[in-house]
Amino acid sequence: MQIKEQPNEYDVVIVGSGAGGGMAAKVLTEGGAKVALLEAGPFYNSEEGNMFKWNYESPRRGAGSRERPFGEFHANIGGWDIEGEPYSNASGSNFKWFRARMLGGRTNHWGRISLRFGPYDFKRKSMDGLGDDWPISYEDVAPYYDKVDKYVGIFGSSENMINEPNGHFMPPPKPRGYELLIQKAGRSVGIPVIPSRLSILTRPLGHNESPHRNPCHYCSQCGRGCATHSNFSSPSVLIPPAQATGNLEMILNSMAREVTTDGEGKATGVSYVNTISGQEYHIKSKIVVLAASACESARILLNSRSEQHPNGLANSSDVVGKYLMDSTGTDMMALIPDLIDGIPHNEDGVGGMHVYTPWWLEKEKRDFPRGYHIEFWGGRGMPGYGFMGGIQRHNKILGEIDSKPRLSGGGYGLKLKEDYRRLYGSIIGMSGRGEAIAFKDNKCEIDSEKVDKYGIPVLKFNYQWSTNEIMQVKHMHESFEQIIDAMGGKPLWEKPGKEENYGITDPGLIIHELGVTRMGNNPKSSAVNMFNQAHDAKNVFVVDGGPFVSQADKNPTWTILALAWRTSDYIIDQMKQKNI
């Protein structure tokens, strides 16, 4: 096997092109650095996406596949199960590892929920004694959140809630009809329901750096890739300005194997394999920035063993792979009688909820630590695969509405056909997403036996929910029940009980993997410093979710973007000072 040496030496090699890698590419190239961006998957431009396609254009009506578990028209290539790229779990562990394989990574997937961490979220240990505080505070990150808000664009409302900081918001879209009902129900039971905060443009951007980005046209299909670049994804927002500098080289279909180091333990570049040709390469750089997703970056570091770094790169502390977190989650659906026999109208709106519930019981006494937020969904969306599945569970209720009791749901024939029409748009869903505590024992490590199809040793996960998370999810269901009851709704299934751990999702399913290259001031207990710089190798940085010390109940993308910007500014500064 011949390993080809790429002729050029770069200032920086970035591994991964998602939120962290895309932001690093933008800021570093604009700062004058020559950057090579490695991406394991192919090129992607959302103008080539599936927006405005009808589900009936497909013989499977939009059903998912192994490559696209969220539906065949979904932009994101990847999932929890990728052919030739296995991972394993220790006995009793059931972590599900989501990977995206394309330019932009999983920014092509997410729900654009863009929540800043608040002041409490950086200092939770000081408040409840669990986990660790971050070595930085909200004040350190706030200027970068501001920059991200303004550059990328976000809608929302300023609510002056201390741990849900105000941002630079465009006006939020008006709630849909059912969302107003949820809001009203929330008010009656003391659960706040406020405009959501999504990175979707409802107005023209206030700057001229992204003339290709237009305000939203409300087709609700953000997940399919937006042809007008109205929402945030790395290929829509971050890659174009990096390319415009002339300082970016994209190296696609290239899977990083390891970071190479010299006799002093400093990084010298990255070795990788072309996933199409199988050709092995090495690329030289002065600095390596890992942004491959938290666990993938940890895997690369752990696989980068050398005389100077026998335990893997940046891992003299032995914390790489440890303190793995994913958000807690559980869901409920309910049929809302007031929404039956609805008035037809276009209810698409933006791609996702127009309202949500932020964590609201900070000061209340409760039997679990940390909080959660609630996401809402429902409405008269485009029918596709799985449309109104399991009708037998809920058309019985029409008997009550009509005062003509039905002994069973289900049925067939004209009456059933009419039932579907009447029930369309009457079902709402709620998803709780909460903060799990970082535990050292929740981890990924290198599987001692398995390799993937490229011969790269794979990860083995070991993750257990604790009572903290399970009790939190129990509370989510109690909140769902309050809202549903206040709406006069009928839950579509029983509230899950203790024996099912109250319906908590398997870890990894919420796709917020964080924490495996944690940030800290002490090199003995953390992998990177407060600038995401490896304690053990000054020219190695991590800008994905790995450095997170705690996760908040917030979706992590906005914080990944802010921290990646902050780290990139630091790198430019350090390069100028010739410190790295």
Added chain:
Amino acid sequence: MKRKPGADPQKNSGISRRDSIKYIALGTLASTYLVGCTTPEEVEEAVHAIHRDGHQLSDRDIELLRQKFFTDEERETVRQLANLIIPSDDRSGNAEEAGVVEFIEFMMLDKPENQTKIRGGLKWLELESMKRYQQQFYKTSVTNQKAILDDIAYPDTAGPEFSQGVSFFNAFRDFVATGFWSSKMGMADLPYQGNVANAWQGAPQSWLDRLGVSYNS
């Protein structure tokens, strides 16, 4: 993360093209044949009665569309059963007219994990009909057919002796519903009025009034 109803990642994990061919080779070779079409366009014309607006089918989709899963008798049963579940009325046509039979056949090949449930269920239905009427389901009268459906279409009141029939019918009804309502005909019937560029101004006043809510409170 946004989870759509029914988007269980485990259930929708699909299969690779190779697995699919292997499965067909092992299990259903006898009913697998090409339909005499050579180009993708011909396949679409001949096999699939769906309305299409220029979506490019993948090679795998075209390959699947050229195959059959059901025997002729099974397909006739599927057709009749689908039309019993969603018949035509003054607002729209029946399941068959919306392309449901082709949709279900395609899904059997696309997600082979459904094959045993549906094929086995059709067999259950046939045996039940033979037992009662000494006639196959698709050959017996509509009255007889409905008598069987009355025993399996209502889970809460169905007798325990029909539990397998109930389980099959629940799954089959879901397939028919997806196939019908996600068709162009079904969307127009509901009606689904989205998938167009617009400036969202909120829900119409009539709907707000009905719900007793407003944007001013």
